[in-house]
Amino acid sequence: MKILVAVKRVVDYNVKVRVKSDQSGVDIANVKMSMNPFDEIAIEEAVRLKEAGIATEVIAISAGPTACQETLRTALAIGADRAILVETELSLQPLAVAKILANIAQKEGAQLILLGKQAIDDDSNQTGQMLASLLDLPQATFASKVVIADGKAQVTREVDGGLETISLSLPAVITTDLRLNEPRYVTLPNIMKAKKKPIDVVKPEELGIDIAPRLTTLKVQEPAQRSAGVMVADVAALVEKLKNEAKVI
């Protein structure tokens, strides 16, 4: 069984980003970039499935500028067998990425496509869902447990009401949530081995996909500063404020 895992290069979760003065976006010049944490979880799950003998090949894929090769190299160091970079300088949005992944997934004959549930830069939480729809495949999002057996995936999903377990026939799309697994530390020998694993580079034009953005960002601004708290004299005053000022009761 081939597993295709999508990974995105994002600002490292430790970085405190600043909004650009022209409010066109956040400043990412010279900022540390890393693999999206949910995508790390997706790669880890795929590698575990290979180690369990369920998957035969794990292919990592990313779309974006040349620097995304670093992210793919990390995926290879964790245990992916090979990688594909769909190279473009254009700003990509979930629909464009979903179209790219659909194209590659069909070409590769992937039986399982794993993605992080969302990227920590745009928090869209759309790509996996759109991908499943484009390919007309079953989907299970926010997975906290995945069991593959007899051509089916049994997935436990973290939903608002608690946990929901569903069964999907393969091929299918699954997006990962935080509690699915704890990604391993890459070992030094695997970092060295990753150097020799192939990264194939293709252009979106070669795949015949229209990746033009459908959305335009109008403005990016910092969230309002959190104002200081207020001391209240008694519970009655607290209730009055919650009711009339915060308007939460």
Place this chain on the structure above:
Amino acid sequence: MAFLELSEEQVMVQDMARDFAKNELAPHGERWDHEGWIDDAVIAQMGELGLLGMVVPEEWGGASVDYVSYALAVEEISAGDGAVGAIMSIHNSVGCGPILKYGTDAQKEKWLTELAAGRVIGCFCLTEPQAGSEANNLKTRAVLKEGFWTLNGSKQFVSNGKRAKLAIVFAVTDPDLGKKGISAFLVPTNTPGFIVNRVEKKLGIRGSDTCAITLDNCVIPEENMLGPRGKGLAIALSNLEGGRIGIAAQALGIARAAFESALKYSKERIQFGVSLIDHQSVANFLADMQTQINAARLLILQAASMKERGLPCLSEASQAKLFASEMSEAVCSKAIQIYGGYGYLEDYPVERYYRDARITQIYEGTSEIQRLVIARALKDIDF
């Protein structure tokens, strides 16, 4: 670290070491300092990740990583915990190094793979009560009789002395040959007569065991000699460059941890209506600390880069070790100063960083020896 162009692999090594240090080391440093022992499981995990056989070739189970990656990794690990950094640097340089360079295939097969994987920790028994910087003035004696060597003597300040399963012991085999009469031996630490006399109580790096060892009629087979007879001193001094780069990186990591801690505190603590960092004295401290740390790192990576390219770099390695170790004490001291009274309490980590940093000016060649090496090299240069 935008000013340095690191390769993809070097960044991955640095990132892994940093994550590991943040998650697995930093939360336990205080406990290990109090208990005087770093959890075996953590050392084992480092071995599995390849951190304890970093420059050993793949054929012997090492990670075969370049020296720049090694220096970066030691810095990150030491920023997590200075005592772990000590074990890592010492095991890599004088644990794995001598066998890699001088071991027979049989010796390598028996020990090197185990050392590189961290399943066996090595210790280096050179220093004696009367012989520190004067490393050749050894009294430990080895006598050959019927295919066995019998070792007798005392060894001082042996790092990993209790943790190690293998000791590299230097002893006099030919008293009349002076410096050429010392040989090296591989001694499994469970050999009868290899006695860990005492685990020393130290100022810092308390999680790393430093031991006084007695060799009391310790008998080992003839094939346990490492390298040729009489080559012991050369073997002992054969990895000065790597050892010094490692300890320099350890000192740097400790200093960086102290700096980052003090920086964070300086933004939170308010006196006279403003954060400490808005007071010029404190701002100037931090500016100097950052500059010194960056300077040390460049010295270290220069030496590491030269070693990687096979260039002799004894003076550069000594410069890095000298500078980084003295810098580390100064930076850690300033970090305590920034914390004020709180910096003096065990509740905050800076006092531990300060204590951990101090040894880096002493072991792996004292600052005075480093200066001697650097000055000696200058005598050979004409401008």
